[in-house]
Amino acid sequence: MVLYILSIKAEIEGIKTLSLAPDANICLDVRNPTSDYEIREKVVINPREFEEQEENSRAQPFHFGISWEGSKKRSVLTVLDQDAMKVALKKAIGKKGTSKKGGGNDPFTPRSMVEEDSNKWCPILAMECRGIEPYAFHPMGSEFVVESEGGMMFEDDVDLSEKDWADYDTENEISVSIMEFESKIENV
Numbered sequence: 001m002v003l004y005i006l007s008i009k010a011e012i013e014g015i016k017t018l019s020l021a022p023d024a025n026i027c028l029d030v031r032n033p034t035s036d037y038e039i040r041e042k043v044v045i046n047p048r049e050f051e052e053q054e055e056n057s058r059a060q061p062f063h064f065g066i067s068w069e070g071s072k073k074r075s076v077l078t079v080l081d082q083d084a085m086k087v088a089l090k091k092a093i094g095k096k097g098t099s100k101k102g103g104g105n106d107p108f109t110p111r112s113m114v115e116e117d118s119n120k121w122c123p124i125l126a127m128e129c130r131g132i133e134p135y136a137f138h139p140m141g142s143e144f145v146v147e148s149e150g151g152m153m154f155e156d157d158v159d160l161s162e163k164d165w166a167d168y169d170t171e172n173e174i175s176v177s178i179m180e181f182e183s184k185i186e187n188v
Contacts, residue, residue, distance in 0.1 A: 025143070029042065
């Protein structure tokens, strides 16, 4: 299994945290890592639901599966929760022979983006894949939750599909904005 990290970068202003919503669907482009022409664009994955498996299957649960042309095995993608992510990161980082301790500069451990991360890459999601390679993320409009510096939560209307978002925290009289949103997916 290969571990992939989805990272985001944006200029944030008036924002304490920018994070993935716990109930967010994830929209990705995926491809067959052994073929240049087998791709699936804008696949929507629900991290709260696992795909149905055959009764006597010994395979681990997964969120998205596909059988590529000519392949006998099913290729799968699993969005990792906190516990599974820690185990997978320990295995992946151990293979590279490097050691990264947690904290704000860790390029692998998914976390919420904070003010100090403005204009820097911040990991927000970990995925484990077998026979499938995610290569692009597409915001659909409801994946992110913003907490303003004053503590007001913006949960329903944070739409980054146009790469920019702005609102106003009326309780604390603070303007909040996300500009020049970018994302990338890298294997660890």
